[in-house]
Amino acid sequence: MSEQSSNILQIHNLSVAYATPRGAVRALAHVDLTVPRGEIVGIVGESGCGKTTLISSVLRLLPANGAVVDGNILFNGRDVLAMSDGEMRRLRGGGIAMVFQDPMTALNPVLSVGRQMVDVQFREQRSAGEKRAAAVAKLRRVGITDAESRLDDYPHQFSGGMRQRIAIAMALLTNPSLLIADEPTTALDVTMEAQIIHLLRELKREFAGSILFISHNLGLIAELCDRVFVMYAGEVVESGPVRALFHSPGHPYTQALLRCDPARVVQRTAELPTIPGEVPNLLAPPIGCVFSDRCPAVIERCRVTVPMPVPLGPGHQARCIRIDDAAAA
Amino acid sequence: MSVQASETSLTARQTPPAVLERRFGALRRLVRDPLGALGLVLVTLILVMALGADILAPYGPNATSVKERLQGPSELHWLGTDQLGRDIFSRVLVGSRIALWVAAVTSFFSLIGGLTLGLIAGYGPKWLDSLLILLCDSIRAFPTVLFALAVVTLIGPSLGTIILIITIFNVPVYARIVRTQTLSLRNTEFILAERSLGAGPARVLLRHVLPNVIGPLLILISMDVPVVITIEAGLSFLGLGVRPPTASWGSILNDGYAFIRNTPWMVISGGVPLILATLGFTFLGEALRDAFDPRLRKDV
Numbered sequence: 001m002s003e004q005s006s007n008i009l010q011i012h013n014l015s016v017a018y019a020t021p022r023g024a025v026r027a028l029a030h031v032d033l034t035v036p037r038g039e040i041v042g043i044v045g046e047s048g049c050g051k052t053t054l055i056s057s058v059l060r061l062l063p064a065n066g067a068v069v070d071g072n073i074l075f076n077g078r079d080v081l082a083m084s085d086g087e088m089r090r091l092r093g094g095g096i097a098m099v100f101q102d103p104m105t106a107l108n109p110v111l112s113v114g115r116q117m118v119d120v121q122f123r124e125q126r127s128a129g130e131k132r133a134a135a136v137a138k139l140r141r142v143g144i145t146d147a148e149s150r151l152d153d154y155p156h157q158f159s160g161g162m163r164q165r166i167a168i169a170m171a172l173l174t175n176p177s178l179l180i181a182d183e184p185t186t187a188l189d190v191t192m193e194a195q196i197i198h199l200l201r202e203l204k205r206e207f208a209g210s211i212l213f214i215s216h217n218l219g220l221i222a223e224l225c226d227r228v229f230v231m232y233a234g235e236v237v238e239s240g241p242v243r244a245l246f247h248s249p250g251h252p253y254t255q256a257l258l259r260c261d262p263a264r265v266v267q268r269t270a271e272l273p274t275i276p277g278e279v280p281n282l283l284a285p286p287i288g289c290v291f292s293d294r295c296p297a298v299i300e301r302c303r304v305t306v307p308m309p310v311p312l313g314p315g316h317q318a319r320c321i322r323i324d325d326a327a328a329a
Numbered sequence: 330m331s332v333q334a335s336e337t338s339l340t341a342r343q344t345p346p347a348v349l350e351r352r353f354g355a356l357r358r359l360v361r362d363p364l365g366a367l368g369l370v371l372v373t374l375i376l377v378m379a380l381g382a383d384i385l386a387p388y389g390p391n392a393t394s395v396k397e398r399l400q401g402p403s404e405l406h407w408l409g410t411d412q413l414g415r416d417i418f419s420r421v422l423v424g425s426r427i428a429l430w431v432a433a434v435t436s437f438f439s440l441i442g443g444l445t446l447g448l449i450a451g452y453g454p455k456w457l458d459s460l461l462i463l464l465c466d467s468i469r470a471f472p473t474v475l476f477a478l479a480v481v482t483l484i485g486p487s488l489g490t491i492i493l494i495i496t497i498f499n500v501p502v503y504a505r506i507v508r509t510q511t512l513s514l515r516n517t518e519f520i521l522a523e524r525s526l527g528a529g530p531a532r533v534l535l536r537h538v539l540p541n542v543i544g545p546l547l548i549l550i551s552m553d554v555p556v557v558i559t560i561e562a563g564l565s566f567l568g569l570g571v572r573p574p575t576a577s578w579g580s581i582l583n584d585g586y587a588f589i590r591n592t593p594w595m596v597i598s599g600g601v602p603l604i605l606a607t608l609g610f611t612f613l614g615e616a617l618r619d620a621f622d623p624r625l626r627k628d629v
Binding site for chain 2: 059061089090091092093094096097098100101102105106107108109110111119120122123167170171174180
């Protein structure tokens with residue numbers, strides 16, 4: 001099997017920029033990311049690091065001022081960026097489906113849940129009754145009790161957690177081979193979060209597709225994902241299997257991120273650890289390593305050399321020149 | 330969201346056609362509002378007048394009887410007669426048809442036109458939006474009466490001309506509102522979600538944007554009905570509307586205007602239904618808005 005067919009999604013060297021009145025903002029730079037078939041891949045990173053831009057480029061739903069500058073995106077071996085608008089529409093909801101962050105706004109408030117769920121099956125050659133039955137089945141599957149009679153209810157009659165379940169059910173109705181979940185639990189409380197994560201894991205087993213899970217919560221990523229991509233300032237700084245990455249993080253940013261995770265802070269301290277400094281201004285990104293301004297192990301060379309990915313183990317790599325140094329020493 | 334909301338969802342669960350229950354709920358709220366109920370009664374009255382004019386009218390609207398001209402109200406002529414001896418009550422009844430017809434037709438065309446232009450402007454490319462907005466603003470920049478005069482001079486006074494003028498003036502108003510709503514909707518997450526599930530522009534607009542904008546628009550249009558009726562009456566009063574023998578509230582006012590000192594009956598008979606219709610539609614429109622807009626519900 002070639003590499004293309006074993007990966008459902010393959011992003012190579014993707015760079016995206018936004019045109020703003022103050023100049024071009026470099027949102028993504030040289031992003032490489034692969035989602036193998038049947039795996040859950042996580043993307044982690046703080047706000048504004050380009051997670052949403054990345055998935056918007058996959059679906060070609062970037063805002064009007066955003067543009068892919070370089071690179072390619074292969075879905076199932078086909079170049080997404082070269083597709084016609086019609087092909088692209090067939091891909092959205094055909095091969096790829098998406099679940100959004102805020103379940104309160106992701107459903108149309110004036111249409112009943114049933115109508116929206118029937119409507120999303122517009123490609124299927126089925127009778128309205130069968131579509132309704134499919135909707136009920138999916139609602140039941142995601143854990144909506146009394147699905148049959150609640151089908152004609154409107155989104156505001158459901159709680160946040162239930163709405164997110166409905167959104168997931170809607171996305172699954174299109175039988176995607178890749179489900180993109182953009183921080184699907186950020187707007188929910190902790191118990192709901194756990195339930196949704198549990199549901200996603202169960203569903204993945206059933207629908208035999210892949211999930212691209214975006215979050216800034218390391219705990220969730222560790223819980224759910226097979227592989228992780230750590231993003232910082234529009235770049236993938238480290239990627240690898242969940243276990244390897246959490247046990248032996250290679251990049252100083254990943255290390256710092258893990259130290260800052262409140263769930264992992266062992267000792268009681270007056271203040272939670274933070275990473276000093278700020279995310280670099282992407283109007284004028286640093287010449288060398290993007291993390292150099294905040295890195296505790298920074299050396300002069302970091303500020304001038306663009307770090308290349310350094311292998312750390314099977315499928316595990318980080319963009320940091322200091323790792324090379326350590327290996328050479 | 331308190332007792333009311335949970336109540337409706339409970340009953341909705343027992344009776345499968347939950348939508349019906351919801352509609353009746355809105356109707357109940359409408360009737361419970363005293364002004365809404367009054368509006369409903371007035372509008373129903375005018376509808377009955379218009380639909381049953383042929384049966385209800387004691388005389389033909391254009392039947393003259395010169396001997397009985399300019400009479401006050403009597404047993405034979407409930408609202409008196411005009412300068413040609415025509416029965417004013419019959420003319421008022423028949424005139425309600427013109428009023429309602431103009432209101433219905435202009436509302437329909439304005440709705441279609443406003444929706445189409447508004448959706449295209451709001452969802453289409455920016456240059457098209459700018460072009461349509463420029464067009465709308467240019468039309469709105471004309472003074473209504475001057476524009477009406479110009480159009481009447483060009484194509485002659487008739488019912489069709491009135492409908493055309495009012496429609497041309499209403500479409501930009503509705504288009505702007507639909508456009509604004511569409512603009513704010515196009516970036517909402519649920520539209521993005523639909524697009525991410527493969528919905529094309531037509532599907533997004535017709536299935537998702539349209540149901541979101543149509544409610545407020547319909548209520549706005551129902552509140553504009555009295556305006557339309559008064560514009561028709563105004564143009565007919567100025568002699569720019571329906572051609573003479575045709576009975577319209579405006580033309581009754583126009584006829585009566587000359588005789589206001591001696592026989593005020595004509596002006597009163599033409600004016601009172603106009604006032605009642607205006608009030609009726611305004612009350613109904615406002616009550617409809619209150620009944621259907623959950624944010625304005627007083628009982629929740």
